[in-house]
Amino acid sequence: MRDRQTLRDKMGVYFVIGTQDCGFSREKTVEIVREALAGGVGTLQLRDKGSKLTSEERCELGRQLQELCREHQTLFFVNDDVDLAVRLQADGIHVGQDDMHLAEVRAMVGEAMYIGISAGTVEEAIAAKNGGADCIGVGAMFATSSKADAGEPIGPAGLREIREAVGAELPIVGIGGITLENAKQVCQAGADGVAVISAISRAESPKQAAEDLLRIVRSI
């Protein structure tokens, strides 16, 4: 069953990944995820964008990653693809402002699955909270090359405003351009954790990068 405190605890280091971040290689994606999980990633999101995988192959990759997550007690989220999340019985689904509406997602996934929503403004964050979102991904925090349409960075000040508006209870991760150098600022502004792609996927050691991020998040 969904539990807000469990979710908050698991969102310290939230790794978002798809084959597009790993040279379109499934094997490389699995290898990086394996390392990242060993480093303490608490939530993994499969975000396969513009990939060369068929839907069956994407489902198979999802199953593989979900199995690895289970071995590490890591939450497994699917990005955008509500049907895939239902098929895999993922722990969570993440949707943005241009994706399926929250109420429709809830009707499709049932009561047990976490729903994460993207928010870049106070209005979006309040709407997500009032609509029953379990957590929000706030961004873009900083400039990012991992998402072409990420929009203008809102910085830690933007996240702080959102935290003040939604209150202390709703789990929040910052996302977009987060690195070992700026992760502390994101948490100091009120985030429960950091969601990253490149800080882990492009690190020389994804395991070390995840460990370092977790240490920073836990230091706040």
Ligand SMILES: Cc1ncc(COP(=O)(O)OP(=O)(O)O)c(N)n1
């Ligand atoms: C944790 C988290 N936060 C935000 C996003 C971005 O979602 P969205 O705005 O729908 O953009 P895409 O990821 O679909 O390109 C996310 N994926 N995860």
Ligand SMILES: Cc1nc(C(=O)O)sc1CCOP(=O)(O)O
């Ligand atoms: C997936 C995603 N969503 C964003 C948002 O602003 O909602 S920014 C982003 C990309 C995050 O990648 P990196 O950690 O490499 O910057």
Ligand SMILES: [Mg+2]
């Ligand atoms: Mg989306």
